[in-house]
Amino acid sequence: MAFTLRNLSVLAYANGFTLWHYKTGSDGLGRIAEPGFFADAADLMAPGDMVMLSAAEGGKIASIKGEGKAITLAALA
Numbered sequence: 001m002a003f004t005l006r007n008l009s010v011l012a013y014a015n016g017f018t019l020w021h022y023k024t025g026s027d028g029l030g031r032i033a034e035p036g037f038f039a040d041a042a043d044l045m046a047p048g049d050m051v052m053l054s055a056a057e058g059g060k061i062a063s064i065k066g067e068g069k070a071i072t073l074a075a076l077a
Helices: none
Strands: 008-014 017-023 050-055 058-065 072-075
Touching: none
Parallel strands: 017 050
Antiparallel strands: 008 017, 050 058, 058 072
């Protein structure tokens, strides 16, 4: 399943930083982490923003890396 904008929401915003939440439908966490998955929301998200991901198999937190159509997720250390 592809990215769905209505499943993306802002949890907090301050000082140019946004904390996002994305709830997946049938996609697993692996699919969400693929390069380009969030490309349709690239105009909303900025490098350094964080995303809380929820899927049937669990959840994780990642940060936004890259800009434009090259936007990807980076695992938190």
